[in-house]
Amino acid sequence: MMVLNAGAAVADVSKPPQAMAATDATPDTVTVQRGDLQQTVDAIGKLQFHRVSDVSVQTAGQLKAVLFAVGDTVHEGTVVMEMSPAVQAIQVESNRAQMARLQAELADQQAQTDFAELQFKRQTQLKAQNATREESVESSRMNLSSARARMDSIKAQIQQLQATLKFDEESRQHTQILAPISGTVVAVNARPGQAVSIGQAGAPLLRIADLSQMTVQARVAEADVTRLRRGMTANFQTPGYPGRTWSGKLRQVLPVPAEGTGEQGKQTFYNVLFEVDNPEQDLMSGMTAQVQFVVAQAKDALLLPAHLLGKRDAAGMYEVRVVNANRQIVPRAVKVGMRNQQQVQVLSGLEAGEQVLAGPVPVPAVAPLPKRAALMGTP
Structure with missing residues (x-):
């Protein structure tokens, strides 16, 4: 044995x-x-608005009404705010009446100027025939010059008043403030009675964003950003929708370090941008995105x-x-x-x-010898 x-x-x-x-x-x-x-580069990002527009005024005045609130949907060209007219109607009518008076004065002065021209021509002809005095010729010349000067003065007044009337009309038209784009109101900093001006500093009076498409801004480490190329696929998930994945195409790698990185021994990161369709508006600005850029597959x-x-x-x-x-x-x-x-x-x-x-090589199990064989050494 x-x-x-x-x-x-x-x-x-x-x-x-x-x-x-x-x-x-x-x-x-x-x-x-x-x-x-797939070979991927992982990054963390934030969702932000892709297309956004701020509503501003084109003339100074006072807000009369704010017609939309945050979350409301608006269409391009819709009236979103109204202003009290900076120019009152009675002032507009007064300016128009003054324009009519000046135009009448201009017509009368035109007639006087025409008569002065005839008088000057006649005196000039008589002077050539020695049929009038020199004083009469000079007097007719002065009358013509004075008439022409009065015409020029009236025309200047008319031009100035035309500019005023144009400003009045534009001011009245600008009392209705229109939405520059279609989208959703995401910020309102205006209230009725508020005084506003052109180019007013500070927060926008009203902000509209198109939520049908969002931008993902991802921060990619310096060691990985060189592997990224425009047009490559970018997938991401967000904690708000477990198990759901969105995709887009890399649009741009910003060539400057992300704010607060790469200084005083900090690791350098770069912002990478891509867009994602959002037809149901499930995605919202500020959501966290766990991004995977597909380098190869x-x-x-x-x-x-x-x-x-x-x-x-x-x-x-x-x-x-x-x-x-x-x-x-x-x-x-x-x-x-x-x-x-x-x-x-x-x-x-x-x-x-x-x-x-997948594991270690199994060790063969050795069956123990019968007790009798073990003691006697023979079968």
């Missing part, structure tokens, strides 16, 4: 080292499967958990241990391609469905 056991031990040693007989214990394995693999690839790879040899191959159909654990050299922290793409050395050992 002891000789037979020794012989069995010799037989085990003689097996090739690439194959080891599996025991009755079921080894821990992972099945090689096909799937999609492989479709329908053979996949294997990255931690199962053994050492890398001089040829760039990695060793894994495969459990074959005979329940033997066989070393196998594989070539890998793309990888991320969890998985690798297998280019050669494995087939879909093969089992790769």
Whole structure:
């Protein structure tokens, strides 16, 4: 019996080292499967408005009414605020009456100027015939000059009054303040009775944002930002909608460090922008975005958990241990391609469905000898 056991031990040693007989214990394995693999750059970002417009006034005055509140939907060209007219109607009518009077004076002065021209021409002709005195000629010349001067004065007054009337009309038209874009009111800092002016500093009177599309501003570390390119896919999730993913295309990497980074030993980050459609307006400004920029991807690839790879040899191959159909654990050299922290793409050395050992090699269990054989040493 002891000789037979020794012989069995010799037989085990003689097996090739690439194959080891599996025991009755079921080894821990992972099945090689096909799937999609992505290399990504992860970042944290914030959602913000993509298209926003502030409402301002075009003339000074006093607000009469604010017609919309935060959250209301408005359309381009809709009246959102009204102002009390800076110019009262009675003043407009007075200016128009003055214009009519000046135009009448101009017509009368035109007639007087025409008569003065005729008088001057007649006196000039009589002077040529020595039929009038020099004083009469000079008097007619002065009358013509005076008439022309009065005409110029009336025309200047008319021009000035025309400018006033134009300003009055524009002021009356600007009492209705219109929405510059269609969207949702996201800020209101105006109240009835408030005095406003052109180019007023401070918070906008009213702000409108188009919520059908949002911008994601993500902060990417300096070590990763060089891997990003315009047009690459960007996916993100937000804590408000667990399990839901939105996608967009990278639009721009801002070429200056993000505010508050890269100074006094701080790590440098860069802001990266992309847009996402928001037709149902589920996404809101200020939401946190957990972003993944897709640097590379492989479709329908053979996949294997990255931690199962053994050492890398001089040829760039990695060793894994495969459990074959005979329940033997066989070393196998594989070539890998793309990888991320969890998985690798297998280019050669494995087939879909093969089992790769995921744990340690099972230790064979040795059955104990019968008590009698152990004591006597003989069968």
